[in-house]
Amino acid sequence: MPCPADLHLCLQCRAADFAHDIGYAFGRDRTTVSHACNVVEDRRDDPAFDDFVASVERVLTSVFGAPGGREHE
Known part of the structure; x- marks a missing residue:
């Protein structure tokens, strides 16, 4: 069963x-x-x-890229 953070991170990434x-x-x-x-x-x-x-978001962004193919500024 996913926790809220799992769902949040997937959606943010x-x-x-x-x-x-x-x-x-x-x-x-x-x-x-x-x-x-x-x-x-x-x-x-x-x-x-x-x-x-924020740390997990940075890791996921470095692996999968920013949402919509844009890099974070």
Whole structure:
């Protein structure tokens, strides 16, 4: 079972219009993906959690590229 961070990271590394596909890949609904992203974003107020998520996002971006084929600035 995916945790909210799994769904959030998949969505952040691809694009918002892939919520349905990401939900399907994890056996969840697109609304679950959206809720998971909201949960993670709310927790990013905690500096330690934010640093962790940002680190994982950087790794995923370096491996898979930025959403939409753009590099982060």
